[in-house]
Amino acid sequence: MSKLPMDVITDVLYRLPVKTLVRFKSLSKSCCSLIDDPDFIRAHLNRSVRTGSNLNIILKGLHLYSVEFDTLDVAVPLDCPLSLGACTEAFGSCNGLLAIHMSDKNVALYNPSTRQFRRLPVSEIDPPQGESCRPGYVFFGFGQDVRTNDYKVVRMAQFNDNDDEDDEGHSFDYEVKGYSLKNDCWRKITKLPFYLRFMFQFFYHLLHRRGYGVLAAGVLHWVMPPRMELEIFSNKIVGFDLGTEEFTEVPQPECADRGFLLDVGVLEGCLCAVCNYDQVNIDVWVMKEYGVKESWTRLLSVKKTRAVNPLTFSKPLAYSKYRDKVLLEVNNQKFAWYDLQKKKMRSVKIGGSLGTFGAEVYVGSLIPIEDQKRTENQKQDQQDEPSLRKGNRKKRDDFLSQGFKLVL
Template sequence: MSKVPMDVVTDIFHRLPVKTLLRFRSLSKPYCSLIDDPDFTNAHLDRSIKTRSNLNIILKGLHLYSVEFDALDNAVPIDYPLSSGAGTEAFGSCNGILAFRLTDKNLALYNPSTRQFRRLPVSEIDPPPGDSCKSGYIFYGFGQDVKTNDYKVVRMVQFNKSDDEDDEGIFYDYEVKVYSLKNDSWRKITKLPPYLRFMFQFFYHLLHRRGYGVLAGGVLHWVMPPRIELGPRNRIVGFDLGNEEFIEVPQPECADKNYLLDVAALEGRLCAVCNYDQEKIDVWTMKEYGVKQSWTKLISIQRTRTITTLTFLKPLAYSKQLDKVLVEINSQKFAWYDLQKKKMRSVKIGGSPGTFGAEVYIGSLIQIEDLKRLEIEKQNEQDELKNRNRKKRDDFLSKGFKLVL
């Protein structure tokens, strides 16, 4: 291998799985430096995205499971630092990094491929001053700010006065905070649109799991259900991770206006999922972000004898040949949807939980640990060890020693 030119080695390494590259770090110092280099890490990730390689499906239930996309055979439990107790929620995935929530004060980022784990600093929830209210529903989102190559977590807290969960109470302005991985800190967003206070509806969000933002085009998306105050239509609300501002995203012109709207992402493109009274579901994809005319119908599924109800559908990923789309149905099963034949074929995955939420994540070498901080801590440990050894030596010399003849 020492005779192989480094550019050839680099090209070969770009094509290898993450697990193999992590083993190859121990071959030599030059290889380790190459694999750890940010330029190589980003190039390897870009190639994986373009070739649909290193893809995995995460199943989210009481515990977390991982399924290799190329095989789609068995679900394997994910061993992660917060896995000692059930109930850990994975609320986002971006470039191989998962965002975890254990409690509202215990958030973390985790790369399952490299097993790097990083807890986020605690940011207290601050109710509006002068009002007797409490925090209610909390929305989360996670994604990348492409402009600055920073990874951000968004937390939106809704406040109300009501003690009755069935009563939506009087809604107050949201508190919105954004965590920056680069700065390792939170900051409060003060410029909030007035409609934000009407976004939450109790059963609507709990049943359809819209508390987690959907990442597409560098924007996190949530659905605002129809409100009397704002009119009888759904809205797609976005938070631009670059500008850190809220936007309203145009939705497709569906033939039947009476539908339940959901959002999803397919290969980085925003999707609108229109559910017509659990009888039919249409999936639209936005080919050019922000352009209403670019909405294109991708999937249309009717209720059948094998699928007696259509309560939920989520597109996950294209096949390698781009002729099929893997979809999650009713949080219970998977199926391939053939884009040409307009037919579905069920996919059975062994070891999967009875009900789950599915998320796509890609294996990557992206670093989430603070390398400078780790280097400083390592240096401090080495200095402390040297000081201890020096003290032991000085104590020994100060006491003297006797030669025994």
């Protein structure tokens, strides 16, 4: 390898999966230095995203499983450090990093490819002062602020009135906090729009996605369903910009006039609108240019069949290698390839998968999430430990050699 030009070696390494690169780090110091270089990590990730390589699917149920997208063969348990026999949920993925939690306070970031793990500091949920209320449902989102190259977690905690047992149809106070990986701290978001109080409805946010935000173009997205009592007769797509840390309304596609249940998804980085018409058929629209209403394009339409009856839920996951098919998650129970030319679905069987699950695509990457200062301190402590033990032994020997007197 010493006779090969460096650019040739680098080009070869760009094409390898992350697990192979992690093993190659032990070949030599120069190889390790190259693979750990931030420019190499960035270029490797960009190539994976551009070519659709190194893709995996995470299955989210009581436990987490991972499936290689190229084979869609067998689901294997995801060895996550946060899993201690309890339910661990993944609420987002970005550039190969998974955001996971076991409770509202037990939150972490995890890179399955490198097995780097980082637990987030605990941040309490603080009810509004002077009001009698209790924390209700908590929704999460995770993504990257591309302007600062920072990864952020967003937590929205909704509060219920202590004296009201039936909260359906009421408005709710919210607390919104954001976590910055660069700063390793939480910060309260104070600029909240008034319509946020009316976003929550029980069935809407616990069904399918568990109320987790969908990331596209550096913005997390939720859906505010119609509220007839407030004369809000249509769905609204609500976005939270991770750069400005402000909420905004996102234009939605011009769907059919008849009523539908709206959900959001993401396909190859583009925001998707999933319109469900009475569990009979589902249309998937793609926003090709973010924020431009006219760029909404209907990608596909799935109809109820004997094999899929009723059609309660579907969302797009990824294009096939030749972009002639789209992999769909259907009814939280199965996968199917949708042929964009023939407009037909074909079921995909994956061994070892769960009976009921949510699915999300993530790309393998070398993006580091460990606290470098903490890691350096731990290494320094390990280096200092032998000398400390040696110094303690010397003090003990000097003390014993001098003897001691007992005073009666």
